[in-house]
Amino acid sequence: MSGSTIKVIIGPQHPALKEPERFILETEGEYVVDVKVRIGYIHRGIEKAMENRTYLQGLYLSERVCGICSDAHTTCYVQGVEELLGVEPPPRSRFIRVVVAELERIHSHLLWLGIAAHEIGFDTLFMYVWRDREIVMDLLEIVSGNRVHYATNTIGGVRRDLNDEKIHKILKGLKTLEDRAKEYLKMIQKEQTVLKRTVNVGILSKSDAIKYGAVGPTVRASGVKRDVRADDPYAAYDEIPFNVIVEDGCDCLARIMVRSREVLESIHIIREALKRMPGGEIRVRVKPRIPPAEALSRVEAPRGELLYYIRSNGTDKPERCKIRTPTLANIPSLCKMLVGGYIADVPIVLAGIDPCFACMDRVLVIDREKREAKVWTLDMLRRYGREWYRKR
């Protein structure tokens, strides 16, 4: 059988992928020998749209980059803009940002745990985890008034304060969540069928993880202690003691373990943040016009390092806003993980990096003859889109 490979195409439409992206697997028998990835199926022109909006409007747009880690995106954006302005948000608002960010991390990790269980066919765990995810969704609703787009952050602080009643409710909800998370952690380590499907599956060695620049839980599951919250503290993370969760397994089980243990760590962080939260203002007023400068902002989103680059030109609109989401950073390591594995393991390995393709996709139009990248304005894009659909 050597020499003859068969192409198995996963995507753009496939039940293992919640969003369209194409993976072309070269397979020999049941083994994957090579992977080609084609990304870019669902770019939404969001960076371009930001250039046509004011900074405050851009905030709401950045929230809509991702439906799961929406708070991470606004935090990152707001930090960048605050850096451009030279404004420091008040201490209390920084603590509130931590609380919402960690609640969101719990919600994202529980959601992922459910999906991972579904990928290996363990629907019972999926249902249980998603039931308990409702607790944290309710807490987020108590804090912000919304379940998905929290709209907590604003340039110069946060929009809503926490009172004693809300804090009491959060602490109560966290207690239940902690018990459940501990139970799942114990169950995952014991359940034989889960272990069979995840141990030694999708190996990403420590050196490879560093070489391919993996981020977030993916890199931490390969034994690398890399976390923006600890390495480059933002919000109030420098005032809260916490552990960076690291696992040495380098496989899918390690990725499950890292995320499950991070849920517990996040609960700890929220408790500490609520305990240490100072009083005072929650926001400062800022000018709408921003002097020419550039800023780079980093945040540890649930999926890993999120990066915003913003350049201002003295008007009330940014000249350029570049978003690099963690999924894009993890794609090279994903290719490494898939090679050498079974076809049957592809879904769980794919899910292992917690992909969020819609947040990741960008488009760059390259003129092949002139060998240069074309810069399009939003109007040009619109016109092109209309033309394209008319021709069909």
Place this chain on the structure above:
Amino acid sequence: MVSEALSFILQLLIFPGFLFIICLAFFSEWVLRKFVARIQNRMGPTYTGSGGILQPFADFIKLLGKEDIVPAFAERTYFTLTPLLCLTLPLTALFILPMTGHRALISFEGDLIFLAFIFTTLTIMVFLGGFLSGSVFSMVGGVRAATQLLGYEIPFLLALFGPAIPASSLSISKISTWQAQNNAWGLWTQPIGFGVLVICLLAELELLPFDIPEAETEIVAGWNVEFTGRRLALVRLGRDVELVLASTILADLYLGGPQQVWIIPPIIIFLAKMFACLLLIGYLKTLFARFRIDQVLSGMWKYVIPAAMIQFIILKLIW
């Protein structure tokens, strides 16, 4: 003579024949769905009928009305034959299993072998139907179904023929009658065999942790990915009948089948046993994650086949 023939035809068509079995199949699907949903902290079907009891039937009717598509690359004969046989084979098998009394509707010496034959044919039809549907996913699913057969067939047959030894008969009716009369249920006399049979039936029915041939997240719907409309309706009804068949086999061969207890008629006792087996299958289905195909094969050959053989040796030593 005429009245005898008429009664046989009525039995065949209505009770305990086609109509009864089909109703039982729909009801079993509802029971399983509701049971699994409750275990998983969900509601299960609620809308159609009281407690959603008509949901499987509504699904069936809905599918009948859908567009019927034959893919261009599919082998038309097998593509049509597979759904039909998926339904008729388990239905036929249910006629030789006793449900209402000591004797099944059709009973002859050696019908146990016929049952084994039907199960193997069913898997081979699944393989052919999947392989000739002309889709990559169904092809992989079909191959996986056939590969899985290599794993579970031997222990399945060993566990199936285990109860025949103490009863010294190859007729299912005689085996269940013997067990009921001597009060020696297979479950007590050969518990390992019961466990092996349950595992193999889970694999045969393609339920978790052995739903590899139709693993949703891996190969979409596996071997039945290309079936639509009427064909899919038949395939799904066939799966329900298979579910009834599996629980009936367990009830007849290992739990003594239909027997008269005090004034309760045999059919009630039989249904109680059958649904107990159904719930057991449903409970096991919720407990596990899906195995990989190579793990199933090695697991079957390493643990299940030796277990079935040990049970056979123990049986031989006792009887």
